[in-house]
Amino acid sequence: MPDFTLWDILRNLALAARWTVALSLVAFLGGALVGLVLLLVRLAGGPWLGRAVGAYVQLFQGTPLLMQLFLLYFGLAALGFDTSAWLAACVALTLYASAYLTEIWRGCVAAIPRGQWEASASLALSFGQQFRHIILPQALRIAVAPTVGFLVQVVKGTALASVIGFVELTKAGGMIANVTYEPMLTYGCVALMYFVLCFPISLCARLLERKLAMRTLA
Amino acid sequence: MSAAPNAPPSGAGKPHTQVGAPILRITALRKSYGAHEVLRGIDLDVARGEVVAIIGKSGSGKSTLLRCINGLEVFQHGSLIVDGRHLLHDNPKAMRELRQGVGMIFQNFNLFPHLSVGRNVMLAPHLVKRRPGPENAARARQLLARVGLAEKFDAMPDKLSGGQQQRVAIARALAMDPAIMLCDEITSALDPELVGEVLRVVETLAEEGMTLLMVTHEMSFARKVANRVIFMHQGLVHEIGTPAEIFGAPRTPELRQFLSSLQD
Amino acid sequence: MPLQLDFTSILVQWPLLLRGAAWTVGLTAVATLLGAALAIGCAWARSGGPLALRWLVGAYVELIRNTPFIVQLFFVFFGLPEAGIRLSPATASVLAMTINLGAYATEILRAGIEATPRGQIEAAESLALTRAQVFTRVVLPPALGKVWPALVSQIVIVMLGSAVCGQISTEELSYATNLIQSRNFRAFETYIVGTLSYLGLAILVRTLLNWAGPRFLFGR
Numbered sequence: 154m155p156d157f158t159l160w161d162i163l164r165n166l167a168l169a170a171r172w173t174v175a176l177s178l179v180a181f182l183g184g185a186l187v188g189l190v191l192l193l194v195r196l197a198g199g200p201w202l203g204r205a206v207g208a209y210v211q212l213f214q215g216t217p218l219l220m221q222l223f224l225l226y227f228g229l230a231a232l233g234f235d236t237s238a239w240l241a242a243c244v245a246l247t248l249y250a251s252a253y254l255t256e257i258w259r260g261c262v263a264a265i266p267r268g269q270w271e272a273s274a275s276l277a278l279s280f281g282q283q284f285r286h287i288i289l290p291q292a293l294r295i296a297v298a299p300t301v302g303f304l305v306q307v308v309k310g311t312a313l314a315s316v317i318g319f320v321e322l323t324k325a326g327g328m329i330a331n332v333t334y335e336p337m338l339t340y341g342c343v344a345l346m347y348f349v350l351c352f353p354i355s356l357c358a359r360l361l362e363r364k365l366a367m368r369t370l371a
Numbered sequence: 372m373s374a375a376p377n378a379p380p381s382g383a384g385k386p387h388t389q390v391g392a393p394i395l396r397i398t399a400l401r402k403s404y405g406a407h408e409v410l411r412g413i414d415l416d417v418a419r420g421e422v423v424a425i426i427g428k429s430g431s432g433k434s435t436l437l438r439c440i441n442g443l444e445v446f447q448h449g450s451l452i453v454d455g456r457h458l459l460h461d462n463p464k465a466m467r468e469l470r471q472g473v474g475m476i477f478q479n480f481n482l483f484p485h486l487s488v489g490r491n492v493m494l495a496p497h498l499v500k501r502r503p504g505p506e507n508a509a510r511a512r513q514l515l516a517r518v519g520l521a522e523k524f525d526a527m528p529d530k531l532s533g534g535q536q537q538r539v540a541i542a543r544a545l546a547m548d549p550a551i552m553l554c555d556e557i558t559s560a561l562d563p564e565l566v567g568e569v570l571r572v573v574e575t576l577a578e579e580g581m582t583l584l585m586v587t588h589e590m591s592f593a594r595k596v597a598n599r600v601i602f603m604h605q606g607l608v609h610e611i612g613t614p615a616e617i618f619g620a621p622r623t624p625e626l627r628q629f630l631s632s633l634q635d
Numbered sequence: 636m637p638l639q640l641d642f643t644s645i646l647v648q649w650p651l652l653l654r655g656a657a658w659t660v661g662l663t664a665v666a667t668l669l670g671a672a673l674a675i676g677c678a679w680a681r682s683g684g685p686l687a688l689r690w691l692v693g694a695y696v697e698l699i700r701n702t703p704f705i706v707q708l709f710f711v712f713f714g715l716p717e718a719g720i721r722l723s724p725a726t727a728s729v730l731a732m733t734i735n736l737g738a739y740a741t742e743i744l745r746a747g748i749e750a751t752p753r754g755q756i757e758a759a760e761s762l763a764l765t766r767a768q769v770f771t772r773v774v775l776p777p778a779l780g781k782v783w784p785a786l787v788s789q790i791v792i793v794m795l796g797s798a799v800c801g802q803i804s805t806e807e808l809s810y811a812t813n814l815i816q817s818r819n820f821r822a823f824e825t826y827i828v829g830t831l832s833y834l835g836l837a838i839l840v841r842t843l844l845n846w847a848g849p850r851f852l853f854g855r
């Protein structure tokens with residue numbers, strides 16, 4: 154049996170953490186893209202499309218991410234689509250992130266007074282122009298903090314990819330725990346790694362929030 | 372009004388001081404926020420049943436003085452005795468004993484928004500005095516009737532007008548059978564047409580012999596109801612006297628200036 | 636080959652699903668009660684406790700909020716036995732869920748407590764209430780009312796997160812779903828049904844709590 158030192162554990166976890174970061178970035182960026190499209194559909198697509206996006210959000214926010222992963226990985230495989238754990242995790246997390254982000258951003262857009270839409274409409278701006286030049290810049294300001302905050306949720310969400318066998322931080326932790334027979338130390342280190350990844354983002358989100366609150370007051 | 376003037380309010384228990392001794396004695400009281408001294412040595416005696424109005428510019432320390440009397444503000448020097456009890460900030464038990472005898476009514480009413488009117492009145496007697504339920508409810512109804520709000524027992528505070536909320540606050544303070552009542556600009560947050568209903572209740576209290584200390588901007592009310600008026604200026608009792616003396620013959624230029632500024 | 640979906644082979648397994656759902660709701664209910672109690676204690680400590688305790692609570696909240704639930708669960712279930720604390724899957728699940736919910740709920744409650752107007756507290760103090768009475772009778776109920784929707788959302792999130800507990804063989808809904816698909820080889824349909832069951836539970840729990848909270852918890 155190989156003798157693992159604490160340093161070995163940490164080094165192996167750090168290596169696996171790269172995949173956590175990669176998966177988080179793909180899911181966050183993909184989710185942002187899909188989320189933005191969904192936001193536009195919801196704002197401009199009429200009542201039926203709007204309701205469809207609402208149902209989409211409900212579906213992803215009202216079901217466990219783990220089940221979404223199972224469905225995309227084992228479920229699709231049973232139907233004959235062969236997906237890798239990486240692909241399934243990317244798709245599932247992207248969809249999950251898009252649902253949350255589109256909802257967060259809708260709240261931000263809704264926080265912009267109606268008068269801004271009306272004023273820009275009466276200046277004969279098209280919907281796209283109203284959104285891009287008037288609403289988006291204002292909504293973006295208030296959207297930054299909760300969006301950054303949601304990134305923490307994505308990073309934590311990637312841990313579930315371990316369950317379908319994707320080797321990232323949590324999965325690596327499980328494997329190391331099995332070899333070292335030191336689950337407490339190993340999972341402690343895993344938790345620490347996540348904390349090191351997430352805490353700075355949390356702090357950053359809080360800082361942005363406070364900054365915005367002060368600017369709004371001033 | 373059956374209660375004789377100067378009699379202790381019913382249920383307040385025996386007075387802790389002999390008759391004639393002041394119910395409130397403030398000696399050399401000083402308070403500062405950091406380097407800024409807001410109260411710079413206050414001496415004041417208030418007799419049982421006396422109605423004292425405190426006037427002065429904002430920032431003169433009058434609200435702070437009032438809030439010192441029931442320990443909402445901590446002062447650094449001097450002593451304060453209410454009904455024979457020394458005010459001891461760092462003794463929670465002594466503070467609660469003292470506060471049972473001191474009612475306070477706030478500018479912003481401060482009713483508890485999650486409790487009905489009746490339960491606002493009953494909360495403290497229940498928790499602090501362990502007054503049994505039926506008696507507590509009967510007492511609350513009686514007090515609400517006294518402030519003209521008998522029918523609002525089950526209403527929630529946010530359904531009431533400001534004047535009604537303030538009258539509930541008065542009933543809530545009375546329910547603890549205080550020996551002395553502090554009124555901190557209690558009509559300042561009210562629409563002008565609602566001021567009268569609150570002042571009438573306070574006037575009745577005064578007639579019934581309640582000891583009242585009120586910070587107020589209602590000069591005509593102070594003139595009519597108070598036995599003594601205190602003019603505060605820059606953290607000191609600048610002038611003190613009967614309403615006739617204070618309003619009719621002000622001695623200091625500061626008071627004269629203050630009074631004339633009100634006429635504008 | 637055309638897609639052929641067959642849901643009957645899952646629906647005949649409804650007793651298993653129902654049992655799983657009952658477990659999920661049960662775990663959530665216990666964790667909610669314990670987690671709420673923990674959060675109220677922590678929020679109280681954080682708003683008026685000694686400095687060391689405030690730091691401790693702050694560290695607990697940040698640690699939990701910045702690590703995944705699955706890692707917390709594995710730490711409790713696989714890690715604690717190393718320290719001689721051996722827990723059954725169900726107990727480990729409840730413990731992990733309680734600790735998790737407790738941290739988030741502490742933060743939520745704190746926001747509500749900080750929103751209490753200073754005058755409310757002064758009025759209660761003037762009426763000679765003790766510090767504990769001021770907190771439980773005057774500060775807490777309206778704070779709870781104010782943050783109730785956020786708290787309900789968090790409870791639902793914890794319930795959905797509890798799907799992970801199947802991984803340590805707690806026999807909740809995701810575990811039942813996995814069991815069914817291993818028997819009927821209809822993974823896609825089974826996971827659809829399992830996922831939608833969670834959706835149903837989420838809507839049910841949310842509706843129930845939103846209805847019950849104002850009626851039974853902060854008496855309106």
